[in-house]
Amino acid sequence: MKKELKIKQKERTNPLAHVFDDFIRFCQSKSLFMLHYCTGCGAIELPPAMTSRFDMERLGIQPMVTPRQADILLITGYVSIKTLKRVILTYEQMQSPKYVIGICSCTVNGGMYWQSYATAKKLNEYMPVDVYIAGCMPRPEAVMAGLQRLKDNIRNDKKEHKGSAWKDYFKRYDYYLGNQQALFGEDWQTPTDIIAEAKLYGLETEETYGKHTKLLEKHQTPLLPQEMRIK
Amino acid sequence: MNALHLMAELIFMPLIAFIVGMMMVLMMRKISARLQRRIGPPFFQPLYDIVKLYGKDTQISHGLIHDIGIIMAVGGYIGAEILLPVPGMEGIAAKGGVITLSYFLMIPSLGMALGVGQCANPNGSIGISRALTAMLAYDIPFILVVFGAAWHYQSTSLIGMIEYQQVHQWGIVEMPLLAIAGLFALQGMLGKQPFEIYIAPAEIATGPMVEMSGKYMGGLFVMQTFQLYTAGVLYASLFLGGGTSFLTLLPKAFLVVALPMSIAFMFPRYKTEDVIRILWKWPVMLGLISLAFIL
């Protein structure tokens, strides 16, 4: 039994709306909670970046431990296929606006593990990536510079449209789902219903649907409210 | 006129609490940063965090109770703020008194328990059960402290207590043992190390906050500002003579908050049962001895 969701995005009629938007965007760029998923070696350069020597907190970036609260998903290095599944689950649980940063060359193109049967090569096939920080591994300064770039992107999103890559996941869900299915098999599904969300936020486009989403619908278990019983 | 005046106070008291609380959060983060040999966040960071969390495009709700829980958590503190007299504004403090206030201070924990229970995340459930256990642990010394203070000042109204201290000596001079017991309870109430059992990221991945996102997390951040403010001002009013103006009250409040924070970043956390044992042993003992003197 799937709930029909009828809420549509409201028209913005407030004349001050864009002022609020700008202010919120400014705050978003100033305060970033990051979830650093230690998928690989790059994770070792994050503690120096976070702690006393480079101190990320002075830029308003602090670590958070659950995906629900985080704004940035830091993928720190190669993603093995087993990890990639968890990364996608994590990504889908995060609340938008959300950003993905791929650290290390391995997230760009497989890096030095390009021969490996166990690692996924291109991260942006499976989720939209905002900023890549190449290097093996990038120094803390490079990580900080990448985060600064992300902050600039968020602040200038209105002009340049670089800070809203997360919308792409809803808009072109079929593409991402197709790549995921190719790697994990056709019965792949996540607990989050992306299509319903895309409808809810008014982000669905033609590319949200396709043959892959049809395949998903075939075996997707229906949403059932959890039973609560007290014995 | 009177009703209008009261209305204005009811709005301004939580607002002041919010702004001062944010500065206290900033101070807390700055203290931790200095102890950890780094610079720390910029001045407006707490504001940015809260605005950002409220400005999230999407939130996930786990049902009505989840929403109500957060409203209770924040609302409980807003209620507490208008019961907490500050210089120039009394709100409904004269009608409520410190007993009502201590009841109000329990509402946020219960509200969180409701909200988190709805999330169906085992980490959250463990966290909230620990939070309630911690509440049980620090409430006994807290009630003792409140009772002792009320008996000593012969008043259950905070206004009366402050007036007494302005005339006579500060509470901390007259009942030092009770004041120390109060500091213990304060540490437990703020949930800081060594009594930080319900946040515990390494054990239960931040316990009650595990499923909170967007506005809900923002609610918790707001709650934290109120929590620090309440703790600071309440302790200052009970033992440090309150203040005739904000210039005298706020330094005391900041000092009171800074003390547990400086201790917190130097200690690990106890286990749950150790927290109960320690909070029921030392502050309660101190409080009882102090009560014996007072009575």
Place this chain on the structure above:
Amino acid sequence: MRPENYQAVKLGDSNEYEIFIGPNHPGIEGNYAFRLMLDGDIVVSGKADAGYLHRGFEKLMEGRLWIQNLAIVPRICVPDPAPMEVAYSMAVEEIMGIEAPIRAQWIRTMQLELSRVAAHLFTFGGHAATTGMYTPMFWGVADRDLVLDLFEDFTGGRVYSIYNIPGGVRRELPPEFLQKLSNLLDYLESRQNDYDNLLFTNQVFVERAKGCGALTQSQALELSVTGPNLRACGLAYDVRRDDPYLVYDELEFDIPRQKHGDAYSRILVRRDELFQSIRILRQIIERLPSIKGKIRTPIPNPLSWNVRKGEAYARVESSKGELAYYVVSDGGDKPYRVHVRGPSSMHAVQTLEFLAKGARLEDVAQIMFSLDACPPEVDR
């Protein structure tokens, strides 16, 4: 409100419930998972779930040249990469029947000990953070960064130095490097008091760590526990002394040990080892200038280098324990088989499962960090 699609797994009529620690969790070291079955607060059973960091290293190495492999070996253990390079180079040297020049061996020893210092500083912070004290982590990582600066100075790489090569080391030390090293050691020793006050004698920390995850010596031997974890159980076994390699038989150092085998003993052993490493480094600073000579035994053109047929089992003591490389060559330009025996493959799987049973939920993360398990060594 937004739709969610979760289904809780029901476990029948029992009080037990399941909790996942990891793979993305502050209480787990790196990318690793541990499933707990809990009854209240007590762990009924735990099951390690590895493979999140699996890259198929051993397969990759079979497909690359002997010299190319040097670039990927350090990546097997990220916090302590130097022993990996040295062990691999030593194995290849043993097959080839060559030996690194004496000066290269001293430099290698220095690199290993510096790496051990860095790894231990990292571990203190991690262990303390699991008990809720974050300040040592900030201090430790910042001090470790100073060691990394030195690495950058003499190898060119901050974390992965790729400094060793079969037959020696790549480069001569930069001028005045030993003076810098000496200054760093002075600084680290001056920090000892701070660390002791903050962490090792902190009453609350001692209370948390004492008795947590205790191993007896016989249990440790049965589970093949090595390194500081074994020495915390009272057996002074160290590859550096018992199966000497490089120049360790010419150096004076003690092997610290403790009796109780719990988390507190383990962190104390690491603390003492840190200062033993400093002692070794001081001896190296003293001796190294008087040792002149080449730093590399010439090897054939590495791009068409056929290592002769043979096999070797090279063991070194990393900061985690006994690290071994088993290298087989069939006479080709690539290794026929490389097997990595990471010390954590013993600690993070069977030992952790054994210690978690009956422990409290609060202690699981601490047990894992006190064992200093390094997940990539398990997954490879």
Place this chain on the structure above:
Amino acid sequence: MNKVQIDEILNKVNGIKITHKRKTRIRVDVDADSLPTLLELIKGRASYIHLSAITCVDWIADNQFELVYHVWSYEEKCLISAHTRIDRGSEKNPAKYISVYDLFKPADFFERDIFEMYGVTFIGSPRMEKFILTEWNGVPPMLKDFDAEAYVQETFKWTDYNPDWLQELTDQGGGIAVKPEDIRTAGNTHNMSTHRERDKAKAAAVKANDKMQGWKQ
């Protein structure tokens, strides 16, 4: 215990070949049948109680797996590597061997590892299940006849890297001598299996450069 004494103990096993490689390394070759006996003997009689590792080597030309048990003695300070060979088996009839879990607890980990990576089943090992490769459905990947590179080429796509500045350089006759795409598709050349091949490629690139009369002038 000196060389003679340990030899005496080892020689109780039938068909054994002992090589003293150096002071702390002894190589022993035994039949597959007598390996457990050997391990039990050296554990019981000579205090070799620390199982350092079990390695499997795939000798595909001989159609055999070589199992190597590295056992260390804390008292003798010596490592015995016991080598044995078992039949490689086939896909339908995978290789089997006897577990030494009852002698050495850590064998659980190593045997499970070999089971995953090579498909050798150890009879009596407590957890013959997937551990690291739970998401892997293919053949055991460490087998020599599994071509990881072909699998990768089949499964994954690559990012093309053609920035403008590189294109400019290429137009002028410079740029990357051997493109990563070519390396990948050309199979073996990626590792420059011989330096001559690499030199050839270089020479070709230089020639091309000369023809273009490039940007150097």
